[in-house]
Amino acid sequence: MLPRFRRYLQNRPRTCLNYVYQGHTNLVSRLNPNEIRLLNWNIAKGEKHGWYADLRRLSSDKDIVMIQEAALDANLYDALLDKNHWSFSPGYNQKKYPTGVLTVTQAKPLNSHSFRHVEPLLRTPKATLVTEYGLLNSKYTLLVANIHAVNFTIGTKIFTEQLDAVFQVMKHHDGPTLFCGDFNTWRKKRVKRLYEIISELNLQVLSFETDRRKHSFGLPLDHILYSGLEAQQAQTLSVTSSDHNPMSVIFRVT
Numbered sequence: 001m002l003p004r005f006r007r008y009l010q011n012r013p014r015t016c017l018n019y020v021y022q023g024h025t026n027l028v029s030r031l032n033p034n035e036i037r038l039l040n041w042n043i044a045k046g047e048k049h050g051w052y053a054d055l056r057r058l059s060s061d062k063d064i065v066m067i068q069e070a071a072l073d074a075n076l077y078d079a080l081l082d083k084n085h086w087s088f089s090p091g092y093n094q095k096k097y098p099t100g101v102l103t104v105t106q107a108k109p110l111n112s113h114s115f116r117h118v119e120p121l122l123r124t125p126k127a128t129l130v131t132e133y134g135l136l137n138s139k140y141t142l143l144v145a146n147i148h149a150v151n152f153t154i155g156t157k158i159f160t161e162q163l164d165a166v167f168q169v170m171k172h173h174d175g176p177t178l179f180c181g182d183f184n185t186w187r188k189k190r191v192k193r194l195y196e197i198i199s200e201l202n203l204q205v206l207s208f209e210t211d212r213r214k215h216s217f218g219l220p221l222d223h224i225l226y227s228g229l230e231a232q233q234a235q236t237l238s239v240t241s242s243d244h245n246p247m248s249v250i251f252r253v254t
Helices: 013-020 051-059 074-079 157-170 188-200
Strands: 036-042 064-071 085-094 097-105 111-118 125-135 141-148 177-182 222-227 229-236 247-253
Touching (some): 036 177, 036 222, 051 074, 064 141, 064 177, 085 111, 097 141, 125 157, 141 157, 157 177, 157 188, 222 229, 222 247
Parallel strands (some): 036 064, 141 177
Antiparallel strands (some): 036 247, 064 097, 085 097, 085 125, 177 222
16 A cells, blocks of 8 residues: 655645744654765656666665656555655646655655646646755754756746745755756756756755766756755766666765
8 A cells, every 4th residue: 555645735835834844853763964865866657668677776775765757656666665754746647646756765754845836838737845854963954855847838937936936945944955856957048047046045056977867958957956965976877767867866964
């Protein structure tokens, strides 16, 4: 049986702040700030051959697994069975299964919140998920945002609104942050708005010595943005089981 997921679907950043920054005194489990192993991957709803084996292999030693286009069926649950805690933000239903963004971790999230924004042309919802985690021997917490950005838009209004919803939460967080996912940054105007957010939040952009990320019109679509963290190792991996290649990194809290 799939685990139950708490869903907060209000598209109001202030409502999200109420969930994320409420008092928390009982930290059930926490991440190791000296080594946080992260995987980010758009798995294309698990429709391509080999995704299950790739996901099991790539996620086995990770503390945080962030997935876009996750279809919540039994195969996905089985592929990530060794991870203790699931947080899910629904986008749209594919056949009988909901799809969306999924963050799976070894540590129990302190809080979570979802945003949904509708594609203006296709009228399909895209999801964003914000979760928060305790850190061992630290008064600070790690804030993690997982996004699958709207894609087919004439302008950048909805794209900007989707980013700003996360921005309103992250700017109030006193501690390390991660903002990862499929940003669909295939236009220069989208990249410009994203970098405005990066500048305002003092985020760093993870770069790769060998960049195998999916590109469109010469621009990468997937990003890992961070603050209060130091990247120890980072790589992109080439797979045929999705139209996106996974990104892997080991962080240390600074």
